[in-house]
Amino acid sequence: MKITGLMVYYYFVCHKKLWYHLKNLNLENESENVGIGKLLDETTYSKENKHISIDNVINIDFIKRWEILHDIKKSKSIEEAGIWQMKYYIYYLEKKGILIKKGMIDYPLLKQRKEVELSDDDRKIIEQVLVEIEEIGKKEKAPDNINSKICKKCAFYEFCYC
Template identity: 55%
Template sequence: MGIRVTGVMIYYYFVCKRKLWYFCHDINMESDNENVLLGKILDEGSYAREDKHINIDNVINIDFIKEQRELHEVKKSRAIEEASVWQVKYYLYYLKQRGVGEIKGKIDYPLLKKSIFVELSDEDVEKIEGIIDEITQIIQKEEVPVFSELKICNNCAYHDLCFI
C-alpha cells in the first residue's frame, strides 16, 4: 500500500508513535491538519508580497520567503524541538526530491522572538528514508503502539483515548 508521508506525520513520529497511529487511522481530533487544497509551488498571486504559502500534494504545507529562498515553519514553543527540526528537514528532503534544492529551512518561534536554521545533510537523507519506512510499518499495524505516558499527554488531542 502506498502511504503518503506528510510533514505532520514526521512530526508526530518524534512526538509520540501512538499519536502518529491515531492521526493516520483517521481518528483526527487535531484542528489544524494539512488537508488543505492542493496548491502549486510558489503560486503567484496567492500573496501580495514575497511571502507564499505552499502546499504540495497535501504533503507539505509551509511558508516560503522567496527573496531569501527560505522555508519557514512557525511553532509556538521549543518544547518538542527535535520533532520540529525533523519536520523541516523532511520538507527540504521532499522539495529536493522534486528538484527544488538550495533552500534554507528556518523554524520561527514568534512568541520567543527566536529562530533556528535547519539544514539537510546526506546523513539526514538516509535517516529520513529510514523514518519513512518505520512510519509505514507503524501505521500499517492493526494495533495502536503501546502506551507510555509523556509530558505532553495533558495537552494532546488524543488524551481521552489513552487515559480511559
C-alpha cells in the first residue's frame, strides 16, 4: 500500500475518516471547508512553484531551495495532524535520499508559521503509524466515532452521526 501524506494527516485527525478514505469513500470535494482551503491555497504564495507531487505519495505546497518544505493550512484547529503530515514528508524524502532541513506550516489567514523538524523519536513514531494505517485499511468495519468538536465540520459527519 502506498501511504500518502493525506493518509498520515487523517490518521492523526480521525481513524474513521482514514478508514473511509482507504475504502475510497470521499466526500471532501463537496465540503465547504475543503473548498475554502483550496481557494486559500490558490490565492496565496502565487510567486512560488507550487503543488509538487512526489511519487503520487506526498504533495508539497511548495519548496524553498530544496531545503525547506512549506504546507499551507487554513487554521490551527487540527495542527497536530498537520505537523505529523509535514514530518512524514520530511521522512519520505529522507528515505529517497533527499535531505530536508525543516518544514514550515504556513497559516496565511493568521499570518503565522510553525517550524517542523524530524527527530529520531519521530522517525520511530512514523514507522509505527505506517503499520497502523495499513491495519486500519484491512479492517472490515469502520473504527468508532471520536466524538470531537471537529466532527461537526467534517465532510463525513452524516456517515458517523446520522
